[in-house]
Amino acid sequence: MAGVNGGAADEGVAVDRVGKTYGGTDSGETAVRALDDVSFAVDRGEFVCLVGPSGCGKTTLFRIIAGLIEATDGTVRLGGTPVTGPTTDMGVVFQEYHLFPWLTVEENVGFGLDRTDRPEADRAARVTAMLELVGLSEFRDAYPKSLSGGMKQRVAIARALAVDPALLLMDEPFGAVDAQTREMLQRELLDVWRSTGKTVLFVTHDVAEAVTLADRIVVMAADPGRVREVVDVDVDRPRERDDPAFGEHVARVRDLIGAGE
Amino acid sequence: MATDTGGRFDETGGDVSGATGLRADLGLGDTRRLRRGAGGVVGFVVVWQLVSLTTSPIVLPSPAAVAEAFAAELASGTMTAALFSSVRHWIPGTVVGTGLGVGAGVAFGWSRVLDDVTAPLVRALRPVPPLALIGFAIAWFGLNHAGAAFIIAVGAFWINFYAAYGAVEGVSEDLLDVGRTLGVRGDLDMIRSVVLPASLPGITTGIRTGLGRCWMLVVAAEIFGVPGIGREILRASNNLLVDTSIAYILVLSLMYLVVDVAFRAAQRRVLAWQA
Numbered sequence: 001m002a003g004v005n006g007g008a009a010d011e012g013v014a015v016d017r018v019g020k021t022y023g024g025t026d027s028g029e030t031a032v033r034a035l036d037d038v039s040f041a042v043d044r045g046e047f048v049c050l051v052g053p054s055g056c057g058k059t060t061l062f063r064i065i066a067g068l069i070e071a072t073d074g075t076v077r078l079g080g081t082p083v084t085g086p087t088t089d090m091g092v093v094f095q096e097y098h099l100f101p102w103l104t105v106e107e108n109v110g111f112g113l114d115r116t117d118r119p120e121a122d123r124a125a126r127v128t129a130m131l132e133l134v135g136l137s138e139f140r141d142a143y144p145k146s147l148s149g150g151m152k153q154r155v156a157i158a159r160a161l162a163v164d165p166a167l168l169l170m171d172e173p174f175g176a177v178d179a180q181t182r183e184m185l186q187r188e189l190l191d192v193w194r195s196t197g198k199t200v201l202f203v204t205h206d207v208a209e210a211v212t213l214a215d216r217i218v219v220m221a222a223d224p225g226r227v228r229e230v231v232d233v234d235v236d237r238p239r240e241r242d243d244p245a246f247g248e249h250v251a252r253v254r255d256l257i258g259a260g261e
Numbered sequence: 262m263a264t265d266t267g268g269r270f271d272e273t274g275g276d277v278s279g280a281t282g283l284r285a286d287l288g289l290g291d292t293r294r295l296r297r298g299a300g301g302v303v304g305f306v307v308v309w310q311l312v313s314l315t316t317s318p319i320v321l322p323s324p325a326a327v328a329e330a331f332a333a334e335l336a337s338g339t340m341t342a343a344l345f346s347s348v349r350h351w352i353p354g355t356v357v358g359t360g361l362g363v364g365a366g367v368a369f370g371w372s373r374v375l376d377d378v379t380a381p382l383v384r385a386l387r388p389v390p391p392l393a394l395i396g397f398a399i400a401w402f403g404l405n406h407a408g409a410a411f412i413i414a415v416g417a418f419w420i421n422f423y424a425a426y427g428a429v430e431g432v433s434e435d436l437l438d439v440g441r442t443l444g445v446r447g448d449l450d451m452i453r454s455v456v457l458p459a460s461l462p463g464i465t466t467g468i469r470t471g472l473g474r475c476w477m478l479v480v481a482a483e484i485f486g487v488p489g490i491g492r493e494i495l496r497a498s499n500n501l502l503v504d505t506s507i508a509y510i511l512v513l514s515l516m517y518l519v520v521d522v523a524f525r526a527a528q529r530r531v532l533a534w535q536a
Contacts, residue, residue, distance in 0.1 A: 066438075066442060067442075068441065068442070086438075086442045086444075087442075088442075088443065088444040091442075092438075092439070094435060094438070094439065096435065098433070098435045098436055098438075100436065100439075101459075101534055101535070102461065102534045103458075103534075111443050111454075112443035112444050115450075116444070143533075143534040145534065145535070159443070163444065
């Protein structure tokens with residue numbers, strides 16, 4: 001698989017002492033510390049999940065890593081380069097899909113490619129490959145409105161992967177679909193991860209989902225949002241929910257989350 | 262790139278045909294609705310006829326009298342000439358007003374700075390009715406098509422300005438975020454790639470409203486002497502030729518109907534992704 005775009009050899013993502021304060025002296029309101037001293041790293045090719053109770057700043061951290069908002073302190077580095085704004089080295093997938101409703105499936109997937117200097121033939125081949133990857137080849141001319149939630153999220157994943165980013169960054173991507181579709185999408189995401197070798201950072205509040213997917217789980221605590229512990233998931237893949245080791249990991253992470261409340 | 266699962270086609274999609282014929286585009290798809298509409302028109306004409314029997318033709322001429330007047334005006338060529346004259350200021354007024362209104366609405370809706378700078382001016386100018394500007398129209402352009410087009414353009418401008426402004430303001434912040442993460446850089450790229458297409462439904466609704474409003478303004482704009490349908494309506498009224506007056510009002514309605522139906526068909530084409 002071609003394509004991690006430059007950067008230090010083994011560094012995927014490094015979150016280094018990141019903090020975020022909302023409000024404060026300028027606005028006259030009380031400052032709210034949303035994140036405090038958050039540090040962890042994701043190695044290249046690794047699948048890491050970020051879990052935590054609501055209000056632990058998961059989404060704030062996601063937006064900082066994506067370069068959509070600025071951290072108050074600390075830095076995020078992608079392949080050794082500090083993230084100072086949105087970058088196409090990251091494929092970002094949001095919970096609510098956010099497909100462009102006026103574009104067909106194919107055009108949505110090609111949106112990022114249109115902004116690169118790839119030759120047209122290369123671009124078309126890339127779109128076709130991405131649609132195959134997520135199993136939506138026959139829907140390439142459909143508009144998002146006619147797709148189910150699960151299909152929309154597949155399109156969003158294909159769109160994020162199309163520009164061949166070093167990192168796939170996902171914020172509760174399967175939070176809006178039903179349980180059955182969610183399990184299918186989880187399996188598919190693992191397939192995509194295996195076949196592309198991408199680094200994945202996946203935010204979720206669902207502990208079982210994190211244990212199903214991740215090599216390691218970053219468990220966060222709230223008030224202020226911080227890293228409580230990083231848990232290695234030593235369960236053989238493919239992971240089955242009735243595997244005792246699976247249950248132990250779920251219990252352990254739940255305990256860690258509960259301990260903060 | 263390897264794909265190794267078989268179970269990816271399990272989920273069945275919704276209707277992806279999305280094909281819309283010309284009949285649907287023109288709003289002719291629903292025959293029951295059409296029949297009811299036709300019934301409404303017939304009922305209206307019947308009531309009109311009955312009421313007209315009880316009054317003098319100066320108060321309310323009969324439908325037949327109006328039809329006669331219509332035919333007479335058409336035969337004499339007066340009606341066609343008036344229509345062409347109106348169109349000669351309706352088209353430039355509508356096009357210029359719509360273009361400027363949409364342009365300004367998008368720019369001010371998008372740029373916080375532009376919005377802040379212009380907000381007081383916009384609030385001061387907004388309540389001025391186009392008709393109040395007739396003096397300026399005459400002074401700046403004269404008693405001609407350009408002067409009438411100016412009045413029409415002012416009306417079209419505000420409708421389109423607010424429609425576009427609101428549509429752009431309503432564009433989801435999330436879509437902008439997605440655009441940024443996919444490499445959209447700079448205001449122009451963002452407006453072209455995300456903001457305009459996302460606000461197109463609101464913008465086209467504004468244009469459609471404006472097209473109708475501009476026909477109304479044709480009458481107003483012709484008050485001061487520019488020839489056209491509005492001028493004929495006023496002249497007939499002043500001479501107590503109520504039937505002729507109504508005939509010209511009908512021309513105005515028909516023009517509005519034609520333009521509105523055509524625009525709606527185009528709108529459905531352009532916004533096929535919404536259906």
